Amino acid sequence: MKLIIAYIQPHKLDEVKKNLATAEVGKMSVTNSLGCGAQKGYHESYRGVEFDVNLLKKVRLEIAVNDDFVDKTIEAIISSARTGQIGDGKIFVLDLVDCIRIRTGERGKEAIG
């Protein structure tokens, strides 16, 4: 089992969700996040004072999958979130020790799917 964490551009969320659905990955958590990386920030001004915003808005996806779904999931995210510009985001893959469905008490492989 793996936990896939992906940071993507907010406006790409719709396409990513659609691609994941076609890859039969239907379960995920989505949160707003702020972060900085290679992409430069932007300028804001407030009552004549300028300042730089370097924490940019991103969307964080968390998807827990069984091992045979890892490549499909990654492929689906890349093919929809990639624009070729700096700032497209990153994907992290982590080992997942266990997974428990609260309603039934199922564990592991069954609980994820």
Next chain:
Amino acid sequence: MKKKLLFLLFLALTCAPAALASETAELDPISAAKEEIQNNINIVWTCVAAFLVFFMQAGFAMVEAGFTRAKNAVNILMKNLMDFSIGSLAFFLVGFGLMFGTTNGLFGTTLFGLSGVEPGSDWNWTFLIFQTVFAATAATIVSGAMAERTKFIGYLAYSVLITLFIYPIFGSWAWGGLLDGGGWLENLGFLDFAGSTVVHSVGGWLALAGAIVLGPRVGKYGPDGKPKAIPGHNITLAALGVFILWFGWFGFNPGSTTTGEGSIGYIAVTTNLAAAAGAIAAMFTAWIVMKKPDASMALNGALAGLVSITAPCDGVSPIGAILIGLAGGILVFFAVLFIDRVLKVDDPVGAVSVHGVCGAWGTLSCGLFNMESGLFYGGGLKQLGVQTLGVGAAFVWAFGLGLLMFTVIKMTVGLRVSEEEELKGLDIGEHGMEAYSGFQIFSTM
């Protein structure tokens, strides 16, 4: 002796005023005082009404901000602030003269910048502030339909042109005779008491032209052409805006008497009845068709009732007002769906349906419900014919010029922001600031 004196005193008291009056021969002091008081009441009422109509700018700002996304809130507020500010100057310098100056047959040619009018208590100053807030209302209708994708500089160019000549020239045809002007529509007997056509339809048809030339927002229509909902970010603000507009309308309609007289109360009643009926009708229509009493539709329904009753408010019965409002509320629901699904024109706040379509309906309803000349009161088809002509003229003038103007703006200063800027939000792209700094906002669409 005493009796004689009393008699003389009596004579002096009774005859003296008569003698005085025959000397001055023009006005007895009581009539003069009455006239002055009436004149001042007119000024006070018309100014109060103008201030109420001014407050409608706040209503429009809140409705439009609430019905659009958080990332574009600063932009829409700036458009509302600037179309009023630019409109005030343009209408004072040029528009008012075109609309109400001595006419050459097509438009007015005097009173530019109120030249020749003495600063002071002249009626023209009161009339100017009242008409300025009306002109700015027509101008601000458009910003909602063009929300979330219009280049700011392009919008500024538009707001100069509408108050400079598009609104005033049409206005002179229907309302010029309220002051020094006159026009062909009013000579035919065209009825538009407070501006269903002159203000709302003109604004609504310009909004339609603007939305067509701009094209829909990114993500509004799927590849199969099906419309998607892009929900507004704050229904609380939208509801506040609608209540403010409803409040302001008590200046818009009753104020259009521009005299302090008995009919103000009556017009307030017809206005209120139509607004209430519009809200109820739109809510039930949405409830029946979409299975839920949709708040965004009910709010637009109240506005639809108000726009519909604006033209006929002085000449219809209370029952007539309710029927006009009900029809407006039903109409706005289907107009929103028609524009969204059939015409595929992206109007984020429903401005074309509320102001264009219901403005046309309200103007036509004069020909049906007017108690003197309406079809339902035995007045025949003549009034309805004149009303139809006026509605058609407004559409041709505003929509035609609108298409031309927005196309010219598109080819010169530019009308639409880049796709990248649209996705990031116009607040950062156009104004370099956020409406809700410090809050985390989903900007995933």
